Amino acid sequence: MIGDWRYLFRFALGVLFIWAALGKIADINHFAYDVHNFHLLPRAIENVFAMVLPWIELVAGLLLILNVAPRSGVIVLSSLLVIFLIAIVSALVRNLDIACGCFGTKDAGVTGMITLFRDIGFLALAVLGYPWRDPVILAEPVQIEAESPPL
């Protein structure tokens, strides 16, 4: 299964998310502020979200690299990317001048169109890397000649 060309995309996605997760885990307080600045979540769950999200990214990224449960890994990371996409679009619509925080404190860039296209690119990686089931190739229909009725 590792020989599958789609694994390359999953591997790349896994590395990206592990990198992103480590950046956030290194400074969870900062990430919690980045989450808060989006003003999308109730304040009561912002901190828990900031605590948990990087570890979900890390676990899913590791699974993709190890090629263990690749479908689940890609689905989880794709869901996160869709959530990030909504958050970025929301920030752009509201004209918020805030840091993305996508890669922890190393990512001090302001949430903007570059962040948006980057997220879409990652989503494309996830779609390309998803281990779709091989289409079932049906055998050519065989004409079964009706046996001649016994005399």
Place this chain on the structure above:
Amino acid sequence: MILAAGIGLGLGYNALRAQPLPWVAKPLPKMTSLDSLGTSSDSTSGSLAHPEIIELGKDTTTAQVERQHITTMPVQPPIGVVDSVTRSVTKVPPSSTDTTLPPSHVADTTSKMTPPPAYSDIPESEDPIKVTLAQTKRFFDRGGVVILDARDSEEYAEGHIQGAISAPTDTKMGDIEWLQKMAKDPRPIICYCSGGDCELSIELATELTRTGHRRVLVFEDGFPAWQTAGYPVVEGTSP
């Protein structure tokens, strides 16, 4: 399974940290404005429009030039953070005009824990107090206040209020030693960030009041308003 593992690891790792992030972020207090606390805009301007501020054009001697530096950099760093500034203030030879210096500009007062009388127009409060651009400017002109920039250090380096100290909320909030040092500083503290939806200054101010400081002000309009007004701005990493 991935979600469960992530949740478990995340909560577990946070619990093991030396300074774990609280599960629920503390709610921000409802701030009251300085005007509503009995120091109306007029009275504030009356008390804050410091009649003792030195007019720069009249100073000619070396010592007075040194005092010019003081008046152009009226905002002092916290006690124990930068001693060189306060030392330079002590070099000013006493003269008849020295009595016009705001008390907080004299180094000796910084070592005392009792607030100088000049701060009496800022009521003590357990919560941060909102101040307007005009009020902030008056405090700035008068001096003797600590101005904290709650934004990231990168934003601080791009431009900040002259004399403001970089205090990125995300790092300073967990720095107990720094918070306690600030809490012991008798001077009023003004926190600001980027204005608009930015709540970093409120977060920092709230933490300072929780640590024990009783004269913490929040300049909500923040740096954009200050810059737009054409007030003194400095670029770089130093105040």
